[in-house]
Every structure is written in structure tokens, then in C-alpha cells.
Amino acid sequence: MDTIKKVDILRIKGEEFKGEEDVVILEYPFTIFVNDEEIITLLCSPNSLKELMVGFLFSEEFISSLSDIDRIRLDEDKGIGYIYLKNINQFNEKLRGKRTITSGCGKGTLFYNVLDSFKSKRIKEPLSIEVENIKRLISKFNKKSELFLNTGGVHSCALCSANDIILFEEDIGRHNALDKIFGKALLEGIDTKDKIILTSGRISSEILIKSAKRQVPVIVSRSAPTSLSIELAEELGITLIGFARGQKMNIYTNFPSLIF
Amino acid sequence: MDTIKKVDILRIKGEEFKGEEDVVILEYPFTIFVNDEEIITLLCSPNSLKELMVGFLFSEEFISSLSDIDRIRLDEDKGIGYIYLKNINQFNEKLRGKRTITSGCGKGTLFYNVLDSFKSKRIKEPLSIEVENIKRLISKFNKKSELFLNTGGVHSCALCSANDIILFEEDIGRHNALDKIFGKALLEGIDTKDKIILTSGRISSEILIKSAKRQVPVIVSRSAPTSLSIELAEELGITLIGFARGQKMNIYTNFPSLIF
Numbered sequence: 001m002d003t004i005k006k007v008d009i010l011r012i013k014g015e016e017f018k019g020e021e022d023v024v025i026l027e028y029p030f031t032i033f034v035n036d037e038e039i040i041t042l043l044c045s046p047n048s049l050k051e052l053m054v055g056f057l058f059s060e061e062f063i064s065s066l067s068d069i070d071r072i073r074l075d076e077d078k079g080i081g082y083i084y085l086k087n088i089n090q091f092n093e094k095l096r097g098k099r100t101i102t103s104g105c106g107k108g109t110l111f112y113n114v115l116d117s118f119k120s121k122r123i124k125e126p127l128s129i130e131v132e133n134i135k136r137l138i139s140k141f142n143k144k145s146e147l148f149l150n151t152g153g154v155h156s157c158a159l160c161s162a163n164d165i166i167l168f169e170e171d172i173g174r175h176n177a178l179d180k181i182f183g184k185a186l187l188e189g190i191d192t193k194d195k196i197i198l199t200s201g202r203i204s205s206e207i208l209i210k211s212a213k214r215q216v217p218v219i220v221s222r223s224a225p226t227s228l229s230i231e232l233a234e235e236l237g238i239t240l241i242g243f244a245r246g247q248k249m250n251i252y253t254n255f256p257s258l259i260f
Numbered sequence: 261m262d263t264i265k266k267v268d269i270l271r272i273k274g275e276e277f278k279g280e281e282d283v284v285i286l287e288y289p290f291t292i293f294v295n296d297e298e299i300i301t302l303l304c305s306p307n308s309l310k311e312l313m314v315g316f317l318f319s320e321e322f323i324s325s326l327s328d329i330d331r332i333r334l335d336e337d338k339g340i341g342y343i344y345l346k347n348i349n350q351f352n353e354k355l356r357g358k359r360t361i362t363s364g365c366g367k368g369t370l371f372y373n374v375l376d377s378f379k380s381k382r383i384k385e386p387l388s389i390e391v392e393n394i395k396r397l398i399s400k401f402n403k404k405s406e407l408f409l410n411t412g413g414v415h416s417c418a419l420c421s422a423n424d425i426i427l428f429e430e431d432i433g434r435h436n437a438l439d440k441i442f443g444k445a446l447l448e449g450i451d452t453k454d455k456i457i458l459t460s461g462r463i464s465s466e467i468l469i470k471s472a473k474r475q476v477p478v479i480v481s482r483s484a485p486t487s488l489s490i491e492l493a494e495e496l497g498i499t500l501i502g503f504a505r506g507q508k509m510n511i512y513t514n515f516p517s518l519i520f
Contacts, residue, residue: 003414003430025413025432045414045431048440052431055443059470066446153285153462153484154263154305170263171305171312172285172464172486180308183315186326202413204432210319224413226432 001046001076002026005227010251010258012131017260022250027205027226033082034062043205043228049074053081121209123237125193127217130259131249133162134196134220138244141198142222144168157181158198159190165198166190174201178210185214192216203229203242212236218257220244225252261306261336262286265487270511270518272391277520282510287465287486293342294322303465303488309334313341381469383497385453387477390519391509393422394456394480398504401458402482404428417441418458419450425458426450434461438470445474452476463489463502472496478517480504485512 009022028046032039032053039062044052050072057063063085070084137160144165145156157177159167167190169180178199185192192214199207203225209232211219219233220241230252233240239254251258269282288306292299292313299322304312310332317323323345330344397420404425405416417437419427427450429440438459445452452474459467463485469492471479479493480501490512493500499514511518 027432042433042436044433044436047431048429048444051429051440051443051447052436053443054446055439055441056436058442058446059439059473061473066449153486169308169311171307172287172462173302173304176302176304176312176316179315179319180311181315182318183311183313184308186314186318187311189326202432213319213321226413 001028003045003047007227007230007252010255012247012249012251014247017131024225024227024230024252027228029079029228031080032056033080035084036082046076046079049076049081053083057083121212121215121236123212123215123217125215125217126237126254126257127194127196127239128257128259129162129196129218129239134241134244134249135247136163137165137196137198138220138222138246138249140165141168141200145170145200155199155201157200159185159192160196160198161194162196166195174199174204174207175210177201178207182210182214196220198244199223202226203240205229205232208232208236208238208240212238220249261288263305263307267487267490267512270515272507272509272511274507277391284485284487284490284512287488289339289488291340292316293340295344296342306336306339309336309341313343317343381472381475381496383472383475383477385475385477386497386514386517387454387456387499388517388519389422389456389478389499394501394504394509395507396423397425397456397458398480398482398506398509400425401428401460405430405460415459415461417460419445419452420456420458421454422456426455434459434464434467435470437461438467442470442474456480458504459483462486463500465489465492468492468496468498468500472498480509 003026004023005026006021007024009020010017011020027043029041030044030049031041068085070086073082141158154170154172155174155177156170158165159181167181167184169177171177195216196218197211197216199221202223203221205228208229218239222244225240225242233253239257240252241249243250263286264283265286266281267284269280270277271280287303289301290304290309291301328345330346333342401418414430414432415434415437416430418425419441427441427444429437431437455476456478457471457476459481462483463481465488468489478499482504485500485502493513499517500512501509503510
């Protein structure tokens with residue numbers, strides 16, 4: 001199965017902009033069933049799925065050797081892996097509190113909300129924004145990301161108006177940094193519906209959904225978006241911008257919201 | 261609380277090497293209790309913890325507004341946040357399957373194994389390795405990371421002997437890529453005890469623990485390690501190398517295992 005997907009983007013370089021075809025990394029929900037019991041949905045790249053399933057169960061100590069495995073079946077179209085283990089009691093203990101969803105960059109149980117979010121979370125107040133403002137925000141954002149420069153180990157996230165950074169947070173986890181922003185906005189009574197999220201980290205479906213829940217109309221990242229985050233942004237009417245660096249950026253969705 | 265930590269490293273540039281003090285990003289386990297019920301342990305940066313707790317519970321729909329919160333108490337020394345909500349029934353549903361542990365780059369329920377791993381997972385077969393071999397492996401590793409070059413959105417991971425790459429996997433998630441490696445190794449009967457793990461991603465405590473469970477004696481990353489991964493590596497006798505790029509690398513633990 002392909003691990004990348006072709007998408008149409010609007011590429012901006014300084015004053016120039018043109019429509020292009022680009023490739024993004026595929027984000028694939030893969031649900032693992034152990035002896036017909038649903039254990040977890042991993043958000044992953046759809047290659048080496050058998051290895052991923054076995055490796056995950058090995059890491060999480062569902063299995064301790066190859067001989068614990070009876071048989072394995074993959075349904076790649078549905079995104080499901082079935083594994084049958086010989087010793088049921090051994091892993092039954094593990095099932096409790098185990099039903100999480102993660103890309104290895106994820107928070108638990110988030111993905112089940114995706115379908116709801118399709119229906120209920122569409123952006124109600126679209127925001128038009130000038131490309132020049134985004135460039136200015138990015139340059140302010142980069143200046144603030146000092147901890148990142150010091151250690152190379154942390155993600156930055158900011159909530160911005162069209163003209164300035166209002167909230168800024170850092171964390172080793174992309175999701176934590178975003179949760180800190182939304183937590184602070186809630187505590188301080190700051191409306192997020194007319195704001196812009198800037199992040200240093202990759203935009204996965206989970207980041208997209210967290211922002212959509214807060215009705216943030218524009219998300220800008222220094223890094224890459226996944227295929228699933230682009231599909232969700234399209235569906236929810238969110239303007240998704242990636243690889244925003246200096247005078248360059250790629251617009252993935254909602255092109256008409258940009259003002260040149 | 262500090263979000264960075266000073267550590268002694270061995271910095272290698274080409275033929276030169278010298279001991280230096282460096283700063284690494286602090287990885288802080290923060291456990292959230294809702295109405296005295298333990299919900300989750302986040303692996304995070306220890307700043308804006310109140311905001312993180314509120315934002316996480318907002319994102320996960322434990323709360324829908326500020327008025328749902330009765331009171332909040334932080335115990336920063338213990339790494340615990342207590343939040344009391346007015347409406348208990350509202351979030352009780354959420355508690356099921358909710359007990360996961362994540363850095364926003366994590367897999368569920370992994371962290372509870374840390375203390376065990378301190379006792380049981382110490383590397384039994386230390387591996388000495390030549391710095392020149394690591395440089396060669398890194399350059400082979402970079403050449404293989406094509407998907408990353410195409411899309412900028414994927415992590416690479418490899419299992420290596422001293423001289424060559426044996427297994428290579430890619431995934432949008434650092435943890436998935438590593439699980440694919442260990443899954444393939446198990447399926448193909450490849451011993452991991454005398455091998456080296458190469459990864460493009462940051463080394464968090466969770467990556468370190470996954471590798472320690474497989475008794476991998478040397479872990480090399482193109483990116484940064486966290487404070488907790490360094491402490492674990494020290495404790496477990498694992499050689500931890502970060503920022504391995506071209507002729508440069510930082511050695512964080514187990515210096516004597518390197519041959520110049």
C-alpha cells in the first residue's frame with residue numbers, strides 16, 4: 001500500500017504563488033484485534049503492518065515469544081489486523097485500560113471522535129488572513145522558540161491574532177504544547193474561534209482534531225501535514241498551512257481564505 | 261520548575277572529541293487525578309502544568325467550560341495535579357480505557373514499567389563500538405531515509421550490526437517505526453542483544469524503554485535525547501548517542517563503550 005499521497009497545494013515563495021502537485025505522508029488508522037478483542041488503533045504508515053502489530057504487542061508484553069502467536073490475518077482495505085494468541089489469560093490482564101489510539105505521537109481515545117467531528121465541528125466562522133501577516137507571525141514565532149534552539153528537543157505552539165502572538169507554550173510533546181495553549185485560553189477566557197494556531201510540529205489528524213474542537217479556523221506549521229489532517233481540514237473548512245519558513249509556505253486547504 | 265537540565269557529554273567532531281557540559285530538555289512525568297481518581301500520566305515539560313491539565317481535560321471532553329471546574333491543586337515535587345470537577349457523572353464514562361501514558365509522542369501504559377525496567381532490564385551484554393563505524397552507519401541510514409526526504413513527515417528506524425544496516429523501517433510515528441523493527445526481528449529470529457538502534461526521532465523515555473526491553477546496548481539518534489532517557493540509559497548500561505549527523509555526534513552515557 002502507498003505510504004504517500006499526491007495532493008494539490010498552493011505553493012508560496014516570497015511574492016510568487018502557484019498551484020502545484022505535492023506528496024504528503026499517508027496517515028493510516030490501523031486497528032489491532034487480539035483473539036477478536038479490539039485492543040488499539042494505531043495511526044501509522046501503511047507498510048509493514050504485520051511487523052507493527054507483532055512489534056507493538058511484543059513491546060506492550062502481550063507476547064513474549066513467537067510461539068505465543070497462533071496466526072495473523074490482515075485486512076488492509078479495512079485497516080484491521082487480527083492476531084490470535086495461544087495463551088489468552090496471559091494478555092487478558094493487559095486489556096484493561098488498553099484501548100488507546102496513538103500514532104506514537106498521539107493521545108488516547110481521540111480518534112473515535114473523528115466521525116462526529118466531521119458532522120459537528122465544521123468551522124462556523126471562517127477567517128480570511130493576509131499571507132504577509134502569516135509571514136510576520138512565523139518570524140515572531142521562530143524568535144520566541146528559544147528552548148528549541150537550546151536543546152533541539154521541544155515543540156512550540158502559539159495562539160495568534162492576525163497581527164500578534166497572544167499565547168505561547170512549549171513542551172516535549174506536540175499535543176501537550178497545544179493542550180497548554182487551549183488550557184490557558186480557557187482559564188483566561190480567550191476566544192479561539194477567530195484565532196490562528198502556529199506549531200513547530202507536524203500536523204497529524206490528532207492535532208487537527210484538537211484545534212477543530214476549539215473551532216480554530218487557521219492552522220500553520222513549520223513542518224508537514226499528514227494526508228488525514230488535510231482530509232479533515234478540507235472537510236471541516238480549516239485553512240491548513242505547512243512548511244511555513246521564512247518567505248515560503250504551502251497552502252493545503254481552503255485557498256480562498258488567503259489574501260495576497 | 262526548570263524545563264532543561266545540564267548534563268556532561270562527550271562531543272565528537274570528526275577526529276576530535278572532548279568532554280563538555282550540555283543542556284537537554286527535561287522530561288517530566290505528570291499524573292492527573294480527577295476527583296481523586298487517577299486518569300493519566302503525561303510525559304511533558306514541567307511548565308504551565310495547570311494549563312496542561314485543564315487543556316488536556318478540555319480536549320478529551322472531561323470538561324466543556326471553566327464552570328465545570330471546582331478547584332485545582334498542583335504538587336510539582338511529586339509530579340501530580342489534582343483537579344476537582346463539579347459534575348462527576350459527566351466524566352465517569354470517560355474513565356474507561358482512559359488510563360494511558362503519553363508524551364503526546366507516547367504509547368499507552370508504558371511508563372508503569374519504568375521502575376521494573378530499572379531492576380530487570382539492565383543490559384547483560386555490553387557492546388563496544390568504533391566511532392568510525394557509527395559514522396558509516398549514520399551515512400548509510402541517511403541515504404535510506406527517502407520517504408523522509410520526499411515528504412518531511414516520517415521517521416526512520418534501523419537495526420544495525422557494527423558494520424551494516426540489517427532492518428530498516430519508516431513510519432509517521434517514532435514508536436511505530438521502532439515497533440516495526442522489533443516485530444520484524446522477532447518474526448525473522450534476529451537477535452537484538454548485540455545490535456545498534458538508529459533512529460531519526462527524538463529519544464524519549466518510551467523509546468529508551470522499548471529498546472531496553474529488547475536488550476539493545478547502543479541507541480543512536482539524529483535528534484535530541486530527553487533528560488529521562490539519559491537517566492534510564494545510565495541506569496540500564498545503554499550507550500546513548502544523539503545529534504549524530506555527518507562527522508558529529510554527542511555521547512550521553514556509557515562513554516567507555518566507544519572505541520576511537
